[in-house]
Amino acid sequence: MGVMKRLSGIVQAKANKALDKAENPADMLDLSYEKQQENLTKVRRALADVTTAKKRLEMQAAQLQAQAQKLQDQAKQALGQGQEDLAREALTRRGALADQLSALGTQHQQVESQQQQLETTAQRLQTQVEAFRTKKETMKATYAASQAQASIGEAVSGISESITDAGMTLQRAEDKIAQMQARSGAIDELLDTGALPDALGPAKDDIQAQLDAVGRAGQVDAELAALKSQVGAGALPAGGATTEAGATTEAGATTEAGATTEAGATTEAGATTEAGATTEAGATEAPGAAEAAKATDEGAAK
Amino acid sequence: MIVRILGEGRYDVPEGDLPAIEQLDDELVDALERDDENEFNGALIDLIGEVRHSGTLLPSDDLRPSELVVPHEGATIDEVRALLAEGPAES
Numbered sequence: 161m162g163v164m165k166r167l168s169g170i171v172q173a174k175a176n177k178a179l180d181k182a183e184n185p186a187d188m189l190d191l192s193y194e195k196q197q198e199n200l201t202k203v204r205r206a207l208a209d210v211t212t213a214k215k216r217l218e219m220q221a222a223q224l225q226a227q228a229q230k231l232q233d234q235a236k237q238a239l240g241q242g243q244e245d246l247a248r249e250a251l252t253r254r255g256a257l258a259d260q261l262s263a264l265g266t267q268h269q270q271v272e273s274q275q276q277q278l279e280t281t282a283q284r285l286q287t288q289v290e291a292f293r294t295k296k297e298t299m300k301a302t303y304a305a306s307q308a309q310a311s312i313g314e315a316v317s318g319i320s321e322s323i324t325d326a327g328m329t330l331q332r333a334e335d336k337i338a339q340m341q342a343r344s345g346a347i348d349e350l351l352d353t354g355a356l357p358d359a360l361g362p363a364k365d366d367i368q369a370q371l372d373a374v375g376r377a378g379q380v381d382a383e384l385a386a387l388k389s390q391v392g393a394g395a396l397p398a399g400g401a402t403t404e405a406g407a408t409t410e411a412g413a414t415t416e417a418g419a420t421t422e423a424g425a426t427t428e429a430g431a432t433t434e435a436g437a438t439t440e441a442g443a444t445e446a447p448g449a450a451e452a453a454k455a456t457d458e459g460a461a462k
Numbered sequence: 463m464i465v466r467i468l469g470e471g472r473y474d475v476p477e478g479d480l481p482a483i484e485q486l487d488d489e490l491v492d493a494l495e496r497d498d499e500n501e502f503n504g505a506l507i508d509l510i511g512e513v514r515h516s517g518t519l520l521p522s523d524d525l526r527p528s529e530l531v532v533p534h535e536g537a538t539i540d541e542v543r544a545l546l547a548e549g550p551a552e553s
Contacts, residue, residue: 162487163494164465166546167531171466174548277469284471284522291523318525321466328545329469329534 174327175320189296192316192323196289199323199330203285206333207278213340214271220347221264228257239387247387251380260347267340274333281329285322292319464520465513466528470535473517483512483530494539502539510535 231254238246292315299312463480466472475483486509493502509532520526533542 162484163490163542163546164483164487164530164532167468167533168466168529170545170548171468171531172527281469287522288525292525295525314527315525318527321527325466325468332469332534 171321171324175317175324186300188316189300189312192319193292193296195323196292196319199326200285200289202330203278203282203326206330207282209337210271210275210278213337216344217264217268217271220344221261224257224261228254236387239391248380248384251383255376255379270336271340274336277329278333281326285326288319288322464526464528465517465530465532467510467513467532468534472520472528473513474520475513475517479516486512499539506533506537
């Protein structure tokens with residue numbers, strides 16, 4: 161037998177079970193109507209739960225984002241102080257936070273789709289309940305007629321089927337909400353204790369974990385190099401670090417600018433290489449360390 | 463014939479379009495038996511698409527019951543197995 165026919169049988173059986181207690185068509189109508197109301201309330205409550213879950217995810221994402229930014233700043237600061245190991249540690253932690261953030265993003269999408277489904281279900285059920293209520297009283301008045309009994313049977317099984325379907329949709333949404341809440345709780349705990357977020361989520365297999373570790377190390381190296389070049393370009397105020405970083409990354413520019421300063425200090429011999437910078441340096445009475453650094457910047461920019 | 467897509471609604475499908483739908487249903491059964499999640503996903507997407515395409519969506523205030531029920535969009539093999547295990551309609 162096909163899946164569709166079997167599922168139909170199951171949905172019908174569930175639907176009929178809900179109406180077992182009814183002894184006559186009139187009771188069936190009332191009982192069915194009660195069930196519809198109950199279900200509508202449940203769907204609306206679930207919708208409120210989903211909305212709450214969504215807000216919570218958004219708040220957590222904002223918190224994680226802030227923490228990631230803080231770690232980024234700390235990495236910059238550490239590098240400015242010449243503490244490369246500390247900067248690396250901060251970037252590594254930030255990488256782990258980024259994983260959490262992307263997982264949160266996926267969950268946010270899921271919550272949104274649950275919300276949409278529940279909204280549709282609530283709307284549909286509301287219309288059906290209204291239609292059934294109008295029909296119910298007419299049917300009750302005439303239920304003695306055999307024809308009316310048949311149509312009561314049909315309407316009731318039709319509506320119970322819809323209730324069953326809505327109940328199943330609700331169950332799926334509730335399962336998802338429960339999963340989400342478990343994860344949200346774990347993230348909250350993490351944010352509270354400030355612990356590393358590695359322990360979260362389903363365990364990956366060993367190979368994947370190793371691959372991830374290597375990938376993350378590569379990414380950290382790349383980010384470290386990017387930060388170094390930023391620092392080298394004078395993004396940080398710390399003078400000692402600037403010189404040091406400039407010497408490693410922008411060797412050519414440093415030499416060139418150095419030559420210019422020297423030339424300015426003596427006479428105008430350096431006019432061939434860096435006209436603007438040389439003139440400025442030459443015009444100043446005593447080019448200090450700050451201006452030398454400025455010349456370095458300009459040299460690097462060109 | 464009225465076909466329900468779980469979590470979505472009911473469609474009135476013309477008799478002439480039933481063979482195509484039943485064939486997709488057979489593919490679904492096949493994928494289920496072979497535990498082939500990929501084939502199952504593909505068959506379910508096709509089946510839902512065919513019902514939506516060939517059928518007419520019934521308004522919510524239509525209270526007639528359906529004769530065939532299609533799993534909800536995005537359902538996994540495990541979810542459908544769990545659904546099928548719930549009822550007495552195994553025979």
